Amino acid sequence: MKKNSLMLLSAAFFAACSGTKQQTAEKVSVENPQKISADTSAKNSQASIEKSAEFPATYKDIAFPEFHYQAPYPADSRVKFSEKITGYVIEDRTLPLIHFNIFFDEPFVTDSIQNEAAHSLLSAMFRRGGSQKLSPQALDDSLEFIAATLAGSVGTFTSAISVECMTKDFPQMMNLTKEVFLTPAFDSSALEIQKANAANAYEHRYDTPAAILSALDAKVNYENNPRLWSATADEYRKVSRNDLLKIAQGRFRNGRIVFAIAGDFPRDSMTIELKKYxxxxxxxxxxxxxxxxxxxxxxxxxxxxxKEITQANICMSAPFVKRPHPDYYPTAVASFILGGGSFSSRLMAKVRSDNGLAYSIHSYAENDYRDQGRVLISLQTKVESAAKAIDLIQKEIEKLAQEGPTEDELNQAKKTLIESLPSLFDSPASTTVLFARDELLGKKDSHYIDYVKAIEAVTPEQVKQMIAKYFNKNAMTISIVGPAEKLKDVGNFTVIPLDSLDFRK
Structure with missing residues (x-):
């Protein structure tokens, strides 16, 4: 009893003390609120000072560390198995994946429209037509079971094979790649599906104004060439399995090979395996x-x-250069200032921001190592404002050619072009593929080092010269898709019938 009584008294005492402290605190908060308010204000003020010291007042005051980037050097990842077989190997253990690409330097050009139809179907049929050992369904099931992808293409200058898979499945995929692309079956049922897809695509090729503009731009700017021929729906439907077998002879086995591989493997052992392969x-x-x-x-x-539409689709173009050419880099900088720099460009400021005539307007200089390229300006604008938009573009070109860029414009263009370089090497897989394609084009190992130096060396006078030389309105074609009756104020134009846009033999 005595022990219990003492425990009860102790509990009552502590409860009373606790209550007294709580009541005292409440009393202080009621009787002296100014003190608490002053303390809070002082803390907030101090936090504000610290925050203002940490964050600049405007974006213009933001200080960035100086940009330093050294592009990967191709020779560091290059291997050579023979005069005809070279490649790029980069070890990347971040994920249990392997990316494997093989490029074959085997040019091809069609000699007839019927061969063009077959050739257009060939890329898909290597993969979708099965092999001599695997039906198309069995091949699909095999790839789906291991979550792997296998693709191939045959082009004008190169053929290519692409493999992506888990590391553990790579030996299996190496064997499957040879089977599919060296012993294709071109299954007849799969061929009928691909023919139907191609015929449907042909019949809907001009469903959008953008597609029409692309065809019109090509039609008025290029001479007829077998590389530009397009087959009709009926010609696709006439392609036979024998046609495919005929033009597939020698594909993926002609000329030199340049491969690219990146992923989860020891580099030395993978190099040995690929040499055997x-x-x-x-x-x-x-x-x-x-x-x-x-x-x-x-x-x-x-x-x-x-075409009766409310938005005029416009493309302006003029002849440029085939690379390598000394005019390419200064023109790339000039084009960036003119219209390639998005909201920092002159055309975007003049046509969109100042006059509200287009949502987007863009200029660019084609980067072509195979053929002569072009400089282009593209936009969409209301039909009623097409003439004004074209006039504003031409005046802005003349102004830049006469006055040249400001110091800020030139610096911004150089900075952006140089600092975008790392995006080309955003993964080991994309790096190896880039190096392989560059080798096929004959680019030097120092290409990306030279790129930075060439961009940095561009002068204001060169910008003026390149704009005047390559964006000259007197050398331009202007291609427009829109209602002819409502576009008379753009000037004298030649109407090109929609059904005459295809290139034919």
Whole structure:
């Protein structure tokens, strides 16, 4: 009893003390609120001072560390198995994945429209048509089961194979790649599906104004060339399995090979395995096909496809250069200032921001190592404002050619172009593929080091010269898709019928 009584008394005492402290605190807060308010204000003021010291008042005051970037050097990842087989190997253990690409330097050009139809179907049929051992369904199931992708393409200058898979499945995929692309079956049922897809795509090729503009721009700027021929729906439907077998002869086995591989593997052991792999890859004698260059027509003037729409789709273009060429880099900088720099460009400021005539307007200089490129300006604007938009563009070109860029414009262009360089090497896989493609184009190992130096060396006078030389309105074609009746104020134009846009033999 005595013990219990003492415990009760102790509990009552502590409860009373606790209550007294709480009541005292409440009393202080009621009787002296100014003190608490002053303390809070002082803390907030101090936090504000610290925050203002940490964060600049405007974005213009933000200080960034100086940009330092050294692009990967191709020779560091390059391996050579023979005079005809080279590649790029980068070890990347971040994920249990492997990216494997093989490029074959085997040019091809069609000699007939029917062969063009078959050739257009060939890329898909290598993958979708199965192999001599696997039906199309079995091949699909095999790839789906291991969550792997396998693709191939045959082009004008190169053929390519692409593999992506888990590390553990790579040996299986290496064998499957040879089977699919060296012993294709071109299954007849799969061919009918691809023919139907191609015929449907042809019949809907001009469903959008953008597609029409692209075809019109090509039609008025290029001379007829087998590389530009397009088959009709009926010609696709006539393609037979024998047609595919005929033009598939020698594909993925002609000429030199440049491969690219990145992923989860020891680099040395993977190099040894790949050397064995390509040693058993069959190689035919390289063909001696000469690829006809695509020639510019050098037309000038305004060309229009009559279509009843509310937005005029416009493309302005003029002849440029085939790389490598000393004018490329200064023109790239000039184009960035003119219209390639998004909201920092002159055309965006003049046509969109100041006059509200277009949501987007863009200029660019084509980067072409195979054929002569062009400089282009593209935009969409209301039909009623097309003439004004074209006039504003031409005046802005003349102004830049006469006055040149400001110091800020030139610095911003150089800074952006140079600091965008790391995006080319955003992963080991993209780096190896880039190096492989560059080698096929004949680029030097120092290409990306030279790129920075060339951009930094561009002067205001060069910008003026390149704008005047390549964006000259007297050398331009203007292609427009829109209603002819409502576009008479753009000037004299030649109407091109929609059904005459295809290139044919």
């Amino acid at each position: 390509f040693a058993s890859w069959p190689a035919d004698n390289p063909n001696n096909i000469s690829i006809p260059p695509i020639q510019l027509s050098k037309k000038t003037g305004i060309f229009l496809v009559d």
